[in-house]
Amino acid sequence: MDNEEWAIEVESGPAHDVEPLRDDGPHALALAHLFDQIVGDAYHARLGRLCYYGPEVMARELRLRADLTPGGNVTSVGVVVLDHLPEDLGHPQRIYWIRRRGKPMTSLGPEWKCLAETDVLTPKVQWWGIWIRLSGIFNRLDWLDRAMAKMRREFSIKGHGRGQYQLSIWTRSDPHYG
Amino acid sequence: MANSQEELRDLSPEEEAFRVRVTRAMLRLDDWFETMRQPEGYGGPVVHWWRHSLRYTGAAVDWRYEGILAGYARLAQSQNEWRWRDRLSRAMEDVRRSQTPEGSYRASRFEQNPGTHGTPHEAAASLGLLLALRSGRDDDWVRDVVGRNVDHLIAMYWDDGRKTFNDHPTQVGFVPNKLATLAETLIEWGMLVENEDYWVKAKAALDTVLRYQVNEGPWIGAVHQYAPKGQEGDGRFFPYYNARCVPALLKAAQVFSNPAYREAAEAILGFLDKSMLVNGSWPQVVYASGQVADGPRWVAGSADVLRAYWLSGRKVPERSFLRLLHGQMLSGAFSVAEGFAGFRVVPAWYDVMPVTGWNDKVLRFFAEWLGDRPLPVQEPQKMETVDGAVRIAGRQQARWVETPKKCELLARDGTPLYRWQKSEPWAWVDSPLIAEG
Numbered sequence: 286m287d288n289e290e291w292a293i294e295v296e297s298g299p300a301h302d303v304e305p306l307r308d309d310g311p312h313a314l315a316l317a318h319l320f321d322q323i324v325g326d327a328y329h330a331r332l333g334r335l336c337y338y339g340p341e342v343m344a345r346e347l348r349l350r351a352d353l354t355p356g357g358n359v360t361s362v363g364v365v366v367l368d369h370l371p372e373d374l375g376h377p378q379r380i381y382w383i384r385r386r387g388k389p390m391t392s393l394g395p396e397w398k399c400l401a402e403t404d405v406l407t408p409k410v411q412w413w414g415i416w417i418r419l420s421g422i423f424n425r426l427d428w429l430d431r432a433m434a435k436m437r438r439e440f441s442i443k444g445h446g447r448g449q450y451q452l453s454i455w456t457r458s459d460p461h462y463g
Numbered sequence: 464m465a466n467s468q469e470e471l472r473d474l475s476p477e478e479e480a481f482r483v484r485v486t487r488a489m490l491r492l493d494d495w496f497e498t499m500r501q502p503e504g505y506g507g508p509v510v511h512w513w514r515h516s517l518r519y520t521g522a523a524v525d526w527r528y529e530g531i532l533a534g535y536a537r538l539a540q541s542q543n544e545w546r547w548r549d550r551l552s553r554a555m556e557d558v559r560r561s562q563t564p565e566g567s568y569r570a571s572r573f574e575q576n577p578g579t580h581g582t583p584h585e586a587a588a589s590l591g592l593l594l595a596l597r598s599g600r601d602d603d604w605v606r607d608v609v610g611r612n613v614d615h616l617i618a619m620y621w622d623d624g625r626k627t628f629n630d631h632p633t634q635v636g637f638v639p640n641k642l643a644t645l646a647e648t649l650i651e652w653g654m655l656v657e658n659e660d661y662w663v664k665a666k667a668a669l670d671t672v673l674r675y676q677v678n679e680g681p682w683i684g685a686v687h688q689y690a691p692k693g694q695e696g697d698g699r700f701f702p703y704y705n706a707r708c709v710p711a712l713l714k715a716a717q718v719f720s721n722p723a724y725r726e727a728a729e730a731i732l733g734f735l736d737k738s739m740l741v742n743g744s745w746p747q748v749v750y751a752s753g754q755v756a757d758g759p760r761w762v763a764g765s766a767d768v769l770r771a772y773w774l775s776g777r778k779v780p781e782r783s784f785l786r787l788l789h790g791q792m793l794s795g796a797f798s799v800a801e802g803f804a805g806f807r808v809v810p811a812w813y814d815v816m817p818v819t820g821w822n823d824k825v826l827r828f829f830a831e832w833l834g835d836r837p838l839p840v841q842e843p844q845k846m847e848t849v850d851g852a853v854r855i856a857g858r859q860q861a862r863w864v865e866t867p868k869k870c871e872l873l874a875r876d877g878t879p880l881y882r883w884q885k886s887e888p889w890a891w892v893d894s895p896l897i898a899e900g
Contacts (some may be wrong), residue, residue, distance in 0.1 A: 299833075314514075317575070317578075321518040321519060322518065322895075324889065325518045325519070325889035325890070325891070325892070328887070328888065328889045329891055331888065349577060349578070350577055353519075353521050353569065353570060353577050353888060354521070354888055354889065355888070359591055363637040405895075424697055425752075425754075426697065426698055426750055426752075427748075427750050427752070427754040427756060430699075430748065430756055431756075433476070437514050437834075440894035440895070442894075442895055443893075443895060445812070449597070
């Protein structure tokens with residue numbers, strides 16, 4: 286494609302031993318939510334590169350979006366990491382930390398501040414999933430459509446919650462860093 | 464499009480005045496489209512019944528290019544003016560540059576953008592390119608680009624066992640309205656390359672559409688939305704998507720000299736007559752059970768329904784045409800819908816979102832409806848700033864602003880909730896609730 290030279294570059298970090306996220310059904314939608322938010326933020330933060338620590342199979346979704354996104358300064362780097370932070374992160378300007386439910390969040394230290402937290406695939410989605418199954422049993426497609434709309438509306442929320450995935454976006458506390 | 468007798472007929476003062484009104488509306492829409500341009504093509508957020516794509520706002524080659532290319536091609540053909548030829552050339556280039564080595568188009572999934580392999584979006588964009596050639600253009604590269612895309616679509620979706628197209632490369636399931644769009648592309652492509660193998664596949668796709676048309680009972684003529692696993696239809700009838708089947712069926716009736724396709728199109732129009740509401744709109748879904756999902760009722764998208772009437776030679780329902788014209792906003796764009804979150808005086812903000820992939824349908828319908836006569840208004844019509852109250856998250860009120868450069872959703876205290884600079888591929892979103900609520 287013509288824009289490869291100007292797009293945000295995505296490079297895979299060293300091997301990062303975690304299970305891939307599921308990419309079927311609502312999990313595929315969750316991935317889209319997560320990566321849209323990450324690449325959208327990277328664009329507005331004028332990052333030039335994203336360093337990705339996670340299963341290669343998921344990197345495709347990240348690259349798809351980054352390829353369509355003009356890159357900023359090539360020395361401005363964001364780290365996208367799944368579940369646990371690697372010991373050596375380098376010197377990024379941003380950290381995009383995706384955690385599955387139950388995975389602990391460790392402190393990043395005073396040099397980092399959290400800009401945003403998003404809870405994806407929230408418990409309410411599972412509740413609406415019951416309605417979706419009931420609509421199948423009673424053959425009520427109108428219920429199904431209504432439940433699907435409600436489910437999408439409550440699919441992700443701002444803040445820390447009990448969803449299947451949490452995304453936190455971190456920036457340097459010192460605005461003059463780098 | 465309009466026949467020669469129609470073109471020669473003198474218009475009454477009322478008809479002439481209405482043409483002026485439609486022309487002005489189209490020129491304002493054209494000016495708004497110019498504000499949606501980015502270096503790679505037409506951008507903007509997407510709202511839809513299935514879901515929205517509000518964060519990604521970059522250029523996308525989905526079905527927006529069907530209407531944009533067909534509309535500007537029609538204007539380039541009927542009006543001897545550089546601006547229409549220029550707009551057409553530029554849009555054609557957008558599609559060419561977006562093609563991936565495998566033959567797909569970049570960001571082709573509309574409400575699931577920026578994903579690729581969108582159905583029927585890629586076929587629709589290719590159809591737009593093929594219709595562009597009707598304006599007298601002779602771009603050799605169109606054959607390469609469309610050929611690669613069509614062969615890619617066949618490789619991905621053709622089910623040789625069932626002799627039709629699935630909607631997913633690895634799952635059996637048919638979506639009739641998408642099959643209709645694909646069939647129309649295959650008919651046009653088969654004509655261009657004089658290869659009837661493509662027509663065989665077009666007929667197969669349309670025969671699947673016919674298979675899911677209701678033949679008796681209260682919903683006679685309606686076509687099911689989906690046939691999971693290729694078995695029974697799902698009992699959901701979307702008037703809008705039914706209308707999307709009509710152009711392909713009419714074209715097939717003519718090209719294949721088979722009246723069954725025309726009869727199927729007429730039966731769909733019968734369903735559209737029956738499901739039309741008093742104000743000239745259509746509900747989103749009519750269920751076989753008799754239940755109705757009333758909203759959102761498309762405004763810009765209704766142009767595809769009106770076009771179905773017009774192509775069939777029927778009179779376009781006047782109240783629907785007036786409703787469409789009434790749906791034009793100060794910006795020049797047409798509102799997406801009414802009733803995304805219930806029907807109240809203050810619209811939901813999704814109702815008024817500026818979406819290129821709905822407004823292309825209006826451009827195309829107006830360009831075709833205006834025919835070959837010279838446009839009664841020539842001077843460009845400029846877009847104006849939109850600044851009005853909208854509803855978010857139910858009853859909560861906010862302010863929606865659209866200028867040539869940006870769109871903004873502001874809370875009552877002025878706090879930004881959503882901001883999109885029109886030149887940018889990603890919008891800033893305060894909260895996921897804003898993006899999906």
